[in-house]
Every structure is written in structure tokens, then in C-alpha cells.
Amino acid sequence: MEKRTVTFVAKMDEFLQSVVSQCHELGISEDIHIEAIRVDQLPFRPITPGSLVVLSTKSIVPQVESYVPPGSKLIVAKRMLPYHNLREMLEIPKGVKVLLVSDTAETAQENVELLRASGMDFEVYPYYPGADYPPDVEIAVTPGEAEHVPPHIRKVVDIGFRVIDLSTLLAIYAHFNSDNFQKVTARAMQSLIYITKELNKEIQHAHLLSEYLEAIVNRIEDAVIAFDESEIVRFVNQKAVDSLNLHGVHVVGEKSAVCLPPDFYEAIQQCEENEDVLVDWANKTYFFRKMHIVMEGSFLGSLILFRKAADIEKMEHEYRLRLYSKGLVAKYQFDDIYGASATFSQVIQIAKKIARSNSTVLLLGETGTGKELLAQAIHNASPRRREPFVGVNFAAISESLLESELFGYEEGAFTGARKGGHIGWFELAHKGTIFLDEIGDASGAIQNRLLRVLQERQIMRVGGSKVIPTDIRVIAATNQDLQQMVQEGTFRADLYYRLNILPIHLPPLRKRREDIPWLVEHFVKKYSFDLRRPPFTLSAEAMKALLDYDWPGNIRELENVVEYLAHIVDDEAYSCHLPFLREVTHTPLPSVAMDRECEAMIAEYGKRGFLEEMTAILQQLSQGGQGRYNLVEQLQESGLQVSSQQLRYRLKLLQQDELIHVGKGRQGSQISSKGEALLAYLKSSRS
Numbered sequence: 077m078e079k080r081t082v083t084f085v086a087k088m089d090e091f092l093q094s095v096v097s098q099c100h101e102l103g104i105s106e107d108i109h110i111e112a113i114r115v116d117q118l119p120f121r122p123i124t125p126g127s128l129v130v131l132s133t134k135s136i137v138p139q140v141e142s143y144v145p146p147g148s149k150l151i152v153a154k155r156m157l158p159y160h161n162l163r164e165m166l167e168i169p170k171g172v173k174v175l176l177v178s179d180t181a182e183t184a185q186e187n188v189e190l191l192r193a194s195g196m197d198f199e200v201y202p203y204y205p206g207a208d209y210p211p212d213v214e215i216a217v218t219p220g221e222a223e224h225v226p227p228h229i230r231k232v233v234d235i236g237f238r239v240i241d242l243s244t245l246l247a248i249y250a251h252f253n254s255d256n257f258q259k260v261t262a263r264a265m266q267s268l269i270y271i272t273k274e275l276n277k278e279i280q281h282a283h284l285l286s287e288y289l290e291a292i293v294n295r296i297e298d299a300v301i302a303f304d305e306s307e308i309v310r311f312v313n314q315k316a317v318d319s320l321n322l323h324g325v326h327v328v329g330e331k332s333a334v335c336l337p338p339d340f341y342e343a344i345q346q347c348e349e350n351e352d353v354l355v356d357w358a359n360k361t362y363f364f365r366k367m368h369i370v371m372e373g374s375f376l377g378s379l380i381l382f383r384k385a386a387d388i389e390k391m392e393h394e395y396r397l398r399l400y401s402k403g404l405v406a407k408y409q410f411d412d413i414y415g416a417s418a419t420f421s422q423v424i425q426i427a428k429k430i431a432r433s434n435s436t437v438l439l440l441g442e443t444g445t446g447k448e449l450l451a452q453a454i455h456n457a458s459p460r461r462r463e464p465f466v467g468v469n470f471a472a473i474s475e476s477l478l479e480s481e482l483f484g485y486e487e488g489a490f491t492g493a494r495k496g497g498h499i500g501w502f503e504l505a506h507k508g509t510i511f512l513d514e515i516g517d518a519s520g521a522i523q524n525r526l527l528r529v530l531q532e533r534q535i536m537r538v539g540g541s542k543v544i545p546t547d548i549r550v551i552a553a554t555n556q557d558l559q560q561m562v563q564e565g566t567f568r569a570d571l572y573y574r575l576n577i578l579p580i581h582l583p584p585l586r587k588r589r590e591d592i593p594w595l596v597e598h599f600v601k602k603y604s605f606d607l608r609r610p611p612f613t614l615s616a617e618a619m620k621a622l623l624d625y626d627w628p629g630n631i632r633e634l635e636n637v638v639e640y641l642a643h644i645v646d647d648e649a650y651s652c653h654l655p656f657l658r659e660v661t662h663t664p665l666p667s668v669a670m671d672r673e674c675e676a677m678i679a680e681y682g683k684r685g686f687l688e689e690m691t692a693i694l695q696q697l698s699q700g701g702q703g704r705y706n707l708v709e710q711l712q713e714s715g716l717q718v719s720s721q722q723l724r725y726r727l728k729l730l731q732q733d734e735l736i737h738v739g740k741g742r743q744g745s746q747i748s749s750k751g752e753a754l755l756a757y758l759k760s761s762r763s
């Protein structure tokens with residue numbers, strides 16, 4: 077039987093090659109002779125007479141028509157896109173702009189229509205060399221024309237050459253009245269089966285992913301519930317089922333308002349997106365967080381994560397205990413820092429702002445001004461507060477140990493090095509804060525190493541070769557004049573500039589005397605509490621002495637004074653009790669000699685019959701300096717009839733005995749430390 081011929085005519089070789097191989101694959105070439113001719117070959121390659129001429133596209137009809145032999149029929153092939161790269165096509169997100177790249181305007185347009193018809197969800201723009209396209213396109217799809225894709229396109233999906241669709245193949249069989257087409261449809265079905273299998277694989281893959289996800293979400297410590305955009309529950313993990321007692325309750329696929337406990341539903345309604353809130357529910361406090369699920373700009377629903385606040389507190393507590401056991405915790409907060417003077421309040425305001433940043437801080441101030449206290453408060457107010465705070469005092473550790481303590485060492489780094497090496501303070505402080513106290517005492521060698529750490533934010537252990545990256549906030553402190561040390565060449569200028577990024581100057585106590593009463597009150601409470609004793613007061617003279625003193629040891633010295641008083645005084649402290657005044661005036665402690673002197677004076681006043689008056693005058697003066705007129709009035713108010721003349725005499729006597737200072741003119745009289753001592757003696761001998 078004469079073999080029937082089909083002649084495919086196209087402009088491009090690629091089409092002809094792909095259509096011939098498609099005919100081989102589908103077995104068409106077993107029944108029908110296949111001929112393939114390029115349009116430009118037609119003048120010298122005649123079409124076999126009687127063949128069915130199939131054109132790749134309508135646009136070439138005028139060029140081909142005159143070469144079609146009489147009796148031959150001409151049809152235009154319908155073509156479809158192959159889906160070899162189905163997975164990549166499916167991975168293109170919904171709504172994304174896609175360039176469909178072909179060689180000509182016409183095929184580009186045809187392909188766009190085919191792609192749209194296939195139900196793919198992206199925005200497709202036809203493109204052929206020289207065509208315009210939107211600037212924000214990032215993905216190109218092309219049926220075998222990758223060489224025409226514009227260069228800046230991020231991703232190219234090549235789906236392979238377009239093939240002839242099933243209806244054209246059936247038209248070929250119909251033309252030859254052949255009933256052999258079942259074979260073709262069966263083979264064509266195979267390609268559909270291939271697509272279905274691919275889809276199936278995708279579905280299985282997605283299913284597996286969702287199983288993995290479920291297993292992971294069921295293992296996390298938080299309870300998780302996911303809702304879709306209509307508040308229908310799409311997922312609950314085991315923790316959520318347990319916490320809400322939803323065992324045996326069908327919730328997935330149900331409206332959350334219906335299937336969840338009503339007060340719980342109400343509680344989650346209160347949550348704002350991405351805000352951590354504490355919600356009371358069923359007599360327990362829960363820590364809630366609500367997150368919106370947004371993909372490619374579309375709102376898909378919400379995720380609720382919650383956990384008992386007590387569990388979180390327990391975890392935090394355990395973590396802090398671990399840090400405490402290693403001594404890596406900062407105790408003080410800004411609330412523990414006392415002082416209301418304008419100078420000091422300004423310092424604290426600046427420090428609070430600085431706390432939020434990550435930059436290096438340099439605390440400058442005399443000894444005892446609260447540099448370490450402030451460093452701890454800054455750490456505790458910073459985002460690193462849950463991480464370690466490691467304090468290093470350069471003055472307190474010997475030079476030979478310092479390097480290995482700061483940077484750690486590897487096993488065998490030196491004789492005596494611990495087995496397994498040793499972690500250094502910089503490593504311990506990772507994610508937290510390192511406080512470099514008395515930095516002015518660091519030796520030249522240590523300064524060099526510190527500079528490298530600050531520049532590179534990485535350390536190398538002594539005897540090691542590996543660099544260890546560190547994420548550390550540095551707070552340095554000194555009571556020395558670093559600037560002068562730089563000028564004298566004892567402190568590296570580059571290290572100074574690395575440290576002096578956020579300097580804070582802590583004023584000495586003598587420059588903020590207004591804070592003394594506040595601090596005294598705070599320390600009296602603190603030490604009375606520590607010693608389990610009732611709080612005591614300070615006489616006016618004692619307070620005046622505190623206000624007048626220069627405090628070379630600053631707040632530490634003041635604290636020590638108050639602690640000392642808390643040990644020795646009963647209910648009131650007098651200036652004779654103040655250790656620094658004794659040091660200045662060389663007044664002996666209320667010692668045996670002083671006691672004897674007190675006894676002698678008391679005996680003398682008693683003998684003269686005015687002990688009561690003398691005591692009352694001293695008591696009045698211990699409340700603050702006063703003039704004679706006032707004193708007479710007050711003595712009379714307390715039932716002592718003392719005339720102005722008598723008072724003058726008594727005051728003279730008290731002055732002779734150094735129990736008071738009498739001021740000139742209107743200044744009035746003041747109790748002396750000896751006077752205070754006499755009062756203290758009287759009190760203790762009477763009790």
C-alpha cells in the first residue's frame with residue numbers, strides 16, 4: 077500500500093525537529109511517511125504530491141501556498157505547550173509577573189494565550205526580541221527560546237519546544253481515513269498520565285512536608301493554633317489540645333468562635349498582631365502572641381502561640397540561676413541608683429538612652445562614684461539583659477594571669493594550662509556585656525590585644541590558632557585621666573578612641589551635695605534592714621557635717637559611714653560618731669577617757685543643780701543652731717523656767733566645756749561633737 081505522507085512546513089528547524097521526534101514518539105511515523113521542509117527550502121525541495129501539508133503557523137500560509145502540489149490539502153497545526161518543567165512552573169508564585177519569551181511577536185502572543193488557557197495563575201507578558209516589557213519582571217518562561225531572554229531576568233524556566241496538539245494529530249489520521257488513531261490517543265494519554273504523575277508527586281511531596289511540619293509543631297513547647305482568614309481552625313498542636321482540654325473535640329475545619337472555649341476565644345481577640353501579651357484565662361496567666369500569616373502580600377490567616385507564664389518564668393529563673401552560679405549576673409537596676417540632683421539626674425537620663433544601643437560605653441569618674449553600679453544598670457536595661465554580664469577588674473588581677481583569663485587558653489598553651497583548655501571572660505560574655513573596670517591599669521600588651529578585639533569583634537585563645545567571633549557589648553570604666561595618659565604615652569590613643577564612643581562622666585559627691593540626704597536615708601534603711609535593727613536618725617549637726625565633708629571616697633565612703641553608724645548608734649547619730657570628723661579633729665572615739673570627762677561634767681552640773689537645763693539646752697541645739705531668744709521660749713515650753721540671763725550664763729559654761737560653739741551676732745549657738753557625745757553618753761547611761 078502506498079505510504080501516506082504528511083509534510084510539515086515551518087520557518088525554524090527547531091520546530092521541525094521537535095515535531096518529527098513527536099511523530100516518532102507517538103508511533104505516527106510507523107503508518108505515515110513524515111516529511112519536514114523549512115519555508116526557505118521550498119523552491120528547491122518540492123512537497124511530495126498528494127501529501128497532507130501541515131504548517132507550523134497561519135502566518136506562513138502565503139509563503140507556502142504556491143508550492144503546494146495540486147490535490148494536496150493544507151492545514152495549520154494547533155500547538156500546545158509541553159510541561160516538562162511542571163514543578164518549576166508550579167513553583168512560580170501566584171500573581172507574579174512573568175515574561176513569556178518567544179522568537180516572534182506572533183508566537184509570543186500565541187504562547188501567552190496557551191499559557192493563560194492552561195490555568196496558570198501568573199501575570200504573563202509576551203516578549204520577543206525588541207519588544208517592551210514591564211521593568212519589574214523577574215521570571216521568564218520560554219518554550220526553548222532561552223537565548224532571547226533579556227539579560228537581567230533572575231530566573232528562566234525553559235519548558236521545551238511547543239508540540240502539536242492531539243486534535244491536529246487526529247485531523248491527520250482523519251485525512252487519511254485511518255482508524256489507527258487509538259494508538260496515538262493512547263500515546264498522547266501517556267503524556268497526560270506523565271503530567272498527572274508529576275502532579276501526584278507534588279501532592280505527595282506537599283503531604284510529606286505537612287506531616288513533617290505537624291510533627292515539628294507538635295514537639296515544640298508552645299501551644300499553637302492556626303486559623304484561616306475566616307477564623308476557621310486549620311491546625312492545633314498537641315500542646316494546644318492539652319492546654320484547652322480539647323481531647324475528642326472536633327476543631328479542625330470548625331469556626332473558632334464555635335469550637336474553642338468562649339473565654340479563650342475572647343482572650344485571643346484581645347491580642348494585637350506580633351505583640352506579646354499576658355492574658356488571664358481559667359485562673360492562669362498565659363503569655364500570648366498572635367501572628368498574621370501573609371504570603372505574597374495576601375492575608376491567609378493567623379497563628380496563635382501561647383504558653384503558661386509560670387513556665388516561662390521558671391525557664392528564665394533556671395537560666396538566671398545558671399548565670400548566677402557562674403557569677404555572670406548584673407544585680408543592679410536603674411531603680412537602685414539614688415540621687416535627685418540636677419547633675420546626677422541628667423547623667424542617669426543619658427545612661428538610660430545609651431542602654432538601648434549596642435555601642436561601647438566609657439564610664440569616667442572618681443573612685444566610689446557608682447561606675448560599676450551604673451554599668452550593671454545599663455546592662456540590665458539593654459536588650460542583652462538576659463545574657464551574661466562579666467566584670468573584669470584590671471587593677472585586681474595580676475598581669476601574668478590577665479591575658480589567659482580574658483581570652484582563655486588552649487590545652488598545652490603553657491606549663492600548668494588546664495586539660496581541655498579554659499574559656500576566657502570574653503567568650504563567657506558572648507551575647508552579653510563585658511565590664512572592663514579600671515581600664516587605665518591595663519598594660520601595653522593587654523591594650524594591644526583589647527584593641528584587636530574591639531576592632532575585629534573576634535578573639536583568639538592563648539596558644540590557639542582559631543578565631544572565635546564574639547558578639548559583646550563593652551562597657552569600660554576608669555578613675556584615671558585617660559586623655560592625659562594618651563598624651564603621656566601610657567595609654568594607646570587608638571584604644572582610647574575605640575572606647576570613648578559614649579562617654580559618661582559621673583560627678584563626685586562633693587559636686588552634688590544635695591544628694592547626700594537622699595543617699596543617707598537610703599543607706600540607713602538598707603543597713604538597718606540588714607542588721608535587723610530599727611532605723612535611726614541623724615542630728616542636725618551630724619547631717620551638716622556630712623554635707624560639709626568633701627567625700628574623697630564618694631558614695632562608697634558615705635555608704636561605709638552609714639554602715640558604721642548603723643552598728644554603733646542607738647536611735648540618733650551625732651557628729652561625734654562620724655569617723656571622718658574624728659580623723660580630722662583627732663577627737664578620740666567615745667572611749668574610756670571621753671566617758672570619764674562626760675561623767676565629770678555630769679557630776680559638776682548635777683552638783684550645781686542645772687544638769688536638767690544643760691541637757692535640755694544641748695538637746696534643743698542638736699535639732700539645729702538657735703539664738704538665745706528661741707531657746708528661752710523652747711525651754712519654757714518644756715516646763716523649764718530659765719531666764720534670758722540664766723541662759724546666757726549656762727551657754728557660757730557649755731562653751732567653756734567645749735560642748736557648744738557660740739556664733740557671733742545673730743548666728744546663735746551650735747552643738748559641738750563633744751556636746752553630741754555628752755548627749756549620747758547620757759542616753760546610754762540612762763537606758
Ligand SMILES: Nc1ncnc2c1ncn2[C@@H]1O[C@H](COP(=O)(O)OP(=O)(O)OP(=O)(O)O)[C@@H](O)[C@H]1O
Pocket residue numbers: 412413414415441442443444445446447448449450513554555631632635
Ligand atoms: N547613686 C548611687 N545610689 C546608691 N548606691 C550607690 C550609688 N552610687 C554608688 N553607690 C554604691 O557605692 C558603692 C561604690 O559604687 P561602685 O563600686 O559602683 O563605684 P565605682 O565608681 O565603680 O568605684 P571604683 O572606681 O572604686 O571601682 C557601691 O556599694 C554602690 O552600691
